[in-house]
Amino acid sequence: MNRVFLIARQEFIKFVTRRGFLFTLIGVPLWIGLAAIVPKMIASGGDRAVFTVVDHGHGFKQEIARTLAHESAQRFIMVDAPKNLLDASPKDFAFVASDYFSKPHRVSAEGDVAKLDAIVVIPPDFGARPAEFWSTSAEPHLRDFVQAALTKALRLRAAHKLGDAAASAALDVEAKLAPRNPAAASRSGSGDIAGVSVSIVMAILLLIVAMMNSMALLQGVIEEKSTRMIEVLLSCATPWEIIGGKIVGVIAVALFTIVLWVGSAAVLGSLFAQSQAGAMTHAALTALSNPVLAGLIVLYFLSGLLIYGAVFLTIGSMSASLADAQAYLGPSMMIIMLPNLFIAAILNAPNGTLATAASYFPIYTPYIMLMRVGSHPPTFQLVSTALLSVSVAALLIWKAGQTFARHALTTEKLPKLKRLFGWIRENPAA
């Protein structure tokens, strides 16, 4: 047992001291973070239309600002009107305005610079005369928004003028719509969005960590074979001790990686607790504190890691060089990545027929179930897929161990496919 841990320790150190590991350690959370933040930034920042209001009426600008404050999508930014716009005569207005549409100008006291997308000019007798909506863009959303805001303001003023406070209040009533997503609702019977998110993130991490570690495992075995380090190891330990050490090492690296990522997320989440990202992180970590969910995630994660590790270990055991291994890596990667073709369908209906059927396809079970586990699949499915995952992982590790024991010393080229399956079926002599 001591030798298993010594080999595991060596594997762990060998792996975590690689430059690639450091890049992955930093790169993956960065990538996930960017994937979460960038679309929001694009949605909230990139498409936000900037406009100003030249209000010659009385208080319409404030009415628009009030309506804008209630705008949940935050699609528009209203800035103060520049002085030369306010002072421009009707004859010169088009000339002055065009300058603001063509190049960025300082649009706030804080020094923000932007190009204007629209200028709203409200005449002193607004209501009798229309407001002017100056814009070089045909984009209708801002115009609709301004029109709705001014309509509301006029109605309120009309009601107020009639002296009917009740009518005025009635006109100020706004119907609110709470956004709901049917896909999210079906994913989470109890509305446990955080749990769903955690399990999906863990599925993605499984794929990343498993690929990363398994590839390192494969490279390590090939390097040991090519330098005949494997002979030195075999003169010190049994093949099963070596395999055991390598597997424990891979698991240790994976857990270390996950703990670092989760730990960093917790620290960052607490540091930025007030932000939306902080709230999301907190919710995700709270979901992980559910022992059943956390236990299932760990079980599926480790099973998946062992399944992919066993596949790559088998290839490495039978390859004399990385070039040889490439012959089997391509098809293996294609098979492993296959569930990603159905990922959208599985996420839309995590307890649907496709997702359920895919969950029982042995090598995909951990990956698919990680995606589904937060969506409360039936208990029977949880138990049966957990057993299936563990059994398949154990079987594949056993077969990988046999292949390693038999072929660790071989340095000839890879066999033909038929012979390969023959090898895998056979029992080792040594």
Place this chain on the structure above:
Amino acid sequence: MRRLLDSGCACAKVSSLTHRCVLADLALELTNVTKRFGAFTAVNDLSFALRRGRILGYLGPNGAGKTTSIRMMLGILLPDEGSVRILGGEATSQRARIGYLPEERGLYKRMRADESIAYIASLKGMPRADAMKKARALLEQYGLGKFARARIEGLSKGMAQKVQLLSAIAHDPDFIILDEPFSGLDPVNQKEVEDTIRALAQGGMTILFSTHTMQHAERLADQLVVMARGRKLFDGNLDEARRLLPRRAHIGADADLSFLASLPDVASVQPPNGKDSNWTIDLKEGAEGRDLLAQCFDRRVPLSHFDVAPPSLQDVFVSLIERDRA
């Protein structure tokens, strides 16, 4: 076994006691070992034994079955037939008492020199802290102290080979197996490795090394085993090996010495090859060649050089392999 008894165990007088004594004295014993890979027989009915504290030179051309038999000695492979006993037990149970240096660089390229040595020593059962101390002491002792923290990939081939040799001995094994320890080394490093092997043997270790270079075997080995095509062709010491071929005389003379062919001790006479004036006279088995000099004096042949020497191990080896191929 008979050869071992003949070569002189202290208690050879009493047969049963002798038997036990010799068995206890054996570091390695292969008995009728056969290993097949499919239809190919890599090692065929191989038997030999090695006494403790001796150095065995394991010789043979490529594909002779040396590496396969070494793997069986290490317990990495199991024989299909026969048995391998090492240090009095099964090979698989003696791992901690055996050191091994494979033919190529059995080291992790990115590992540091001291860690490499300590890693193997700890796998062999040495506590890790002790293994690290021992590794640093050995590196210091063998002139690599300042490279202790260097990565293997940054060391020269000679230094890496030394580190590997130290990895094989750091756990103080009783038996070390060195597969081609001189392979790829320059003459200076070869001598250093030779000196190390000699020092280890003087310290009581039993050593088996394989090599293609006969000079190393001639200088180092107490016992020689020659293999070819999976079979043992010879097992004995250097003198016994040399006795397999007749002695050979080299005579430097500008005169024609072909008259020597008529002497009863002479098997053949070969004239100079054109590069020098040395005649080569192969003697018959057991002949000492004393008549050669007398005959030359009688005929007043002026000689520039005369020596009668036993055949080199190289000659014996080539002769054995050619005879086997024939």
